[in-house]
Amino acid sequence: MEDLKKAYLAGGCFWGMEDLFRTQKGVKDTEVGYIGGENDNPTYRNHPGHAEGIEIIYDQNETTFKDLLDYFFRIHNPTTVDRQGNDIGSSYRSAIFIQNEEEKKVAEEMIKIVNNSNKWDGKVATTLEPFSTFWPAEPEHQDYLVRYPNGYTCHFERFEESYL
Template sequence: MNTPASTETAILAGGCFWGMQELIRHLPGVVSTRVGYSGGDVPHATYRHHGTHAEAIEIVFDPSRLSYRALLEFFFQIHDPTTPDRQGNDRGPSYRSGIYWLSEAQRQTAERTIAEVNASGRWPGPVVTELKAAGPFWQAEPEHQDYLQHYPDGYTCHWVRPNWRLPQPGQPEPAPLIDWREVLRRAREGNVAPPRRVEREPAFWQARLTPEQYVVTRRKGTERPFSSSMCGLFTPGRYHCACCGTPLFDAGEKFDSGTGWPSFTQPVDGRVVASHVDESHGMVRVEVTCAVCDAHLGHVFPDGPPPSGLRYCINALSLEKDGQGVAGA
């Protein structure tokens, strides 16, 4: 990699630094990242003793390729800046949201960005991000550096929310979010028309799918929890129906629910996933299927993260990730 003529440094805090580092490191223009502790009072901070510091990430970037403003916009997409002292299941001041500016220009950019985020109405509440001048940055222990590079299936509570974006000139408004009320309305009153339909005889699907995929998708089976590595897969891309190849979910809406099944907050298009009342096994749930080919996908629940509050709990056997040989039916 060519060394840029000049670089700029940013210090940000947005919850557990493992997930923050893994997402930010892939931004074009990022030269290097390291995780540590900043924003607090203890010198020579460590994981066991970091006082009032937040878990933070130091980013060195090429400003000719990545502006500080663009970095902040991405920062506000990958963590929730509206929850005080919390990200995901992590609670406490170590996990607060913070921007620690290193120049007057950075301070002004941060203030403008926060104001626009608040005015946009696209986030679930007002921004509570701490904004103050940067103090010392104390580098974290080696075992915390590049953690998800060493442990790809390790813990993270960070993902890119496609709808948490500031309006850009000439760009269309994001599609309306599906919420629990809409899920129930569709399950009870009927789903919207899909973009296309694929109807095949059972023999076609048996020949096309593995026996395990057939049981899940065509016989409404359920795979064992934690049986697929897809649960810990958070690389960018889309997840397609394993039967007909229709794009169903985007990796940007995927999150670690801890349930043992891949979980998403929204489909890529409200027309491609259908909802149905499911009263099997002595329970009342909402089943979700591929609206194009009727493949059973899983169920949807109202206990997901904001802003939709939904958790599409999907069998990995019903999905194929980009690059896995997905073909249309």
């Protein structure tokens, strides 16, 4: 029996994040959307303060929140503020949307591990933000890189080896 949980992460353009996470062990589903902003019912053209985020549904019998964060910190640059690749602005910030104290503890531990790894030139700038409503993005943004395999992404595995 699956024991499903959800995680909410933002690390730049949501297309690339979704495309990479969908293939990870224990990940059952992904959806891109907007989180952490000022307006209800945000859209691609109107999402002030929202990050382009991803909802990850995972089976905690197959993977853990810590494993997801380990991968998260390997597929984007967590040391840049409001930027990934060519994308600039708060929509593209690196953020973990915390749902409970356990997630906060795990996120803080992973940030220490990443900083102590010295794999990056700078320190982690990823913010820990309280979970707020996750608003699914428009249908044309869902599974974008599946439909357009040569579409834009600034995400890739920067390090094969785990931080753990």
